[in-house]
Amino acid sequence: MRITAQRLNRATLARQLLLRRQPLGVADAVRRVVALQAQQPASPYLALWNRLTAFDPADLDTAFAGHTLVKATLMRITLHVVHADDHPAMHAAMQPTLRAARLGDPRFTVSGLRAADADALLPELLEFADRPCTAAEVEAWLGARLGVPPKGVWWALRSFAPLLHTPTGGPWSFGSRPSYVAAGTSPASGGEAASDAHLRTLVRHYLEGFGPASVADVAQFALVRRSRVQDALKALSGVLERLEGPGGTELFDVPGAPLPAEDTPAPPRLMAMWDSILLAYADRSRVIPPDYRKLVARSNGDVLPTLLVDGYVAGVWRPVEGGIEATAFHRLPAETWEGLAAEARSLVPLLAGREPRAYRRHDRWWATLPGAEVRVLPGR
Template sequence: MVITARALNRSTLARQLLLGRESLDVADGVRRVVALQAQQPASPYVALWNRLSGFDPADLDTAVAGLQAVKATLMRITLHLVHAEDYRAFREAVEPTLRGSRLGDSRFTASGLTAADADAVVPDLLKYADGPRTTAEVRDWLAERLGVPIEPVTWRMLRQYAPLWHAPVGGPWSFDNQQSYLAAATRPVLADPDAAAGGLQTLIRRYLEGFGPASVADMAQFALVQKARVRAAVQALDTDLEQLEGADGTVLYDVPGAPRPAEDTPAPPRLMAMWDSILLAYADRSRVIPPEYRKQVTRINGDVLPTLLVDGYVAGVWRPVEGGIEASAFHPLPEEVWQGLAAEAESLTGLLADRDPRAYGRYDHWWRKGMPAAETRLLPGG
């Protein structure tokens, strides 16, 4: 079966709850979309606002405080918010990547520590972090335990490898720059090829449920794992997956019964979060981002700006400003689309008002450097 590029776009939107907000509680919403990019504290809130009807940010506060939704270093060696029940398999899936990239990094080994040292200290670290521990507390503990000074970069490599969750610290978005850490309640098996293989099979199934159909390259990009590992996992799943063909002949895989809407299914406008997962989940990002706009959206240092989604595709960027949302379209938009974006902006500014009206304000420098746009409008807040 051949599936068109536009039908792939609609499949992504359906599975990511972007064809229409759905009535789900926060924990179920997090699980449905698989993983939310969380290196910017406001983004999981904006992401769920885009996807859930009647979203109340206090519900996400509660899920995070109750450790139903947990924040940790996972896919692509970056911070994600995932359902606690998904954490163990996801962490085992990316174990080889995290182990090689963190414990093998010259910034870690320059301290004189080795992977064997990390293996020896992690179990005791997890016992020490049975309750929230600040960065200062953990670095002091490690220095005493290991007998060497723990520089910030050494600690960063180790904490990104160790199965630690970020402990909520309050503030407008549950997390802020004053980070605390907590041992994962569901402990992954580390440095075990069988556990890693089983975890990757689980992650691939969950990824396809939330982002499929997708190619081996897409799956490898999403998780940042070797393509050979993905191919082996796909082969092991075998009859559990369906095989399709993309318009360019690429082999795609999917889970049976997953939604694949018609390519002419209407897609409402959305104001997507910074680093929203749909912008990063594929090797071929043209599924959502037109190639001519990719550099405007994904900046040279890796920042992925908040975007306008129009007819299912990135059409511009936005930022909160005094008085509402400043929306910059990369190409002319019909007036009815602007009206739809204005309605979204009114709702979004209401969400931000009680939390942080200038969320993402630290990234304004990208606008000061010049943002190519066919039209920019201030969409008034509610």
């Protein structure tokens, strides 16, 4: 079966609950979309607001407080919100990547410790972190335990140890100074072979939420070696479908997953900063026109909150006094502006109850952005 680029776009939107908002609870929604990128505390809330009918941010507060949903370093070595039941397998699948990225880094090796030393520390660290601990508390414990400067050691351990971020309060549950707690699972054992078994689970889950996708797409989503992805897909070959994508690219998918028609309407959306659909593919043209990629994905890794128009990035937005400032990179028709204005009227009250100027610390990027049209969409 051949599939066009436009149909791939609509498949992503359908599976990511962006063709129409769905009447789901927050925990079920997160499982449906696999994970929510969470470097910026407001983003999981805005990601779910884009996807759910009658989204109440208090429901997400409750899910975090009750550890139904958890925040941890996972795919792409970045912070994600995932369902607590999915965290152990995702963390185990990511272990080779997380370990290699940290234990070979000079910030860790300058301590004089080896990877085996870090592994030996894990059981004691998890015992110490059986209650929420600040970074300062963990560093003090490590310093006393090791007798060496702990900063680089803690930088490495906090990424690959089975640790969760715990809510610290504030408008979005998590503030700028994280607190950590043991995930309640043992450190991964069994080496890469055991990790690969969990990777197969992650790959299937990814295809359910983002497919159809290529080997390169899966590898980009998780930041794992393509050879591991190829092995996982080979092991799953009996339960996956193969398709031909644009340019003859081989794509993989789960049977029965949504594949809407090319002409399926896609409503406008005000997407969260670092929304997962912008980062889940090696071929980001699925949702970001190539000319716009460097405008929304900035040089330091920031991925700006975007306007999604007819399924594709068409500009950026930010909260300002009086509403939402929308900067379109090309001219938009009147009906699209009406749709974006309706989204702004829904979003502004949510922000007002939490943090009216969310993302303000990233305003510097707007100084150099081109804009074919810039409008302030009022919040009422």
